[in-house]
Amino acid sequence: MATLWLDQKDLELRAEADTLIIERQGERLQRLPVALLERAVIQSKVRLDSTVLGALAEAGVATLILSPRHARRTALVLGLPHADASVRLAQYRACEDADFCLRLSRVLVRAKIQRCRIVLGHALTLRGDLRYPLTQALERLARLRQSLAEDARSIQTLRGIEGAAAAAYFAAYTQLFASELGFTERNRRPPRDPVNAVLSLAYTLLHFEAVRLAHAHGLDPSLGFFHDLAYGRESLACDLIEPVRAEVDHWVWRLFAERQLRAEHFSRDGGAVLLGKAGRAIFYQAHETATAQWSRRLRRYTRALVRILRAHTATAEHGT
Structure with a gap:
């Protein structure tokens, strides 16, 4: 299991089935199975929509968003809650x-x-x-x-x-x-x-x-x-x-x-x-x-x- 680090400007992140697609200005840079991930860390300007966050959360992948310059946490999206309260x-x-x-x-x-x-x-x-x-x-x-x-x-x-x-x-x-x-x-x-x-x-x-x-x-x-x-x-x-x-x-x-x-x-x-x-x-x-x-x-x-x-x-x- 691995971390997805997104630390470059103008990236676009899309979800297709169980796969994440990383692109820049229409050029595909990487395809990454969600099942390989444990966490995602975003410290740059990245375009994504709710389907990406939903796919990550459903797979139990937590997403941390850091401010681009000061590496301060600005948001945290966790996976689905544990079923046993x-x-x-x-x-x-x-x-x-x-x-x-x-x-x-x-x-x-x-x-x-x-x-x-x-x-x-x-x-x-x-x-x-x-x-x-x-x-x-x-x-x-x-x-x-x-x-x-x-x-x-x-x-x-x-x-x-x-x-x-x-x-x-x-x-x-x-x-x-x-x-x-x-x-x-x-x-x-x-x-x-x-x-x-x-x-x-x-x-x-x-x-x-x-x-x-x-x-x-x-x-x-x-x-x-x-x-x-x-x-x-x-x-x-x-x-x-x-x-x-x-x-x-x-x-x-x-x-x-x-x-x-x-x-x-x-x-x-x-x-x-x-x-x-x-x-x-x-x-x-x-x-x-x-x-x-x-x-x-x-x-x-x-x-x-x-x-x-x-x-x-x-x-x-x-x-x-």
């Missing part, structure tokens, strides 16, 4: 159980901290010149992971531990990049350096994948357990991607370290740094391989969550 009902009930939310959130944060330690541990094998800051961060993360069992007695405390872990991790992570990239902290809306521009795009796509998988498995992407309910936010998707973010960070680091992406692939628009057309082509090609691993991990998490929710509901019903 009992999954969502179990999710709604579990979200009202504070102990359940805390237990599940503790698992997510522990997995996130461990993945951050793996990324920095790998960096330590390659960057001996950064031994001190990397070792300091690894030790700090180890202490915070230990505190999960001892101190995380409430969701507020757990969020404090997660925030401290993220700060320790990023303090070391930023030092992995060349100084001329200007990456000293995480910033967004807009990203102010090339690394943050790529991280923002990668996180947007990861979040999209989590929303897509949650929806496909009958879950409500907006109702999370670790992240609070917030207007306009898919909090469950935010939960699911927490243990995977560091894998994305590692991938972004290697894109720059191996000079697949370089400063000349970026431009400035006021205070924002934008990834140019040539850079996006490199990004999308590399992302297609990497996202397969991230998607498998997210799918496992999503399926495990559905099983846990069903078990939680069964236990609650048996208890009553």
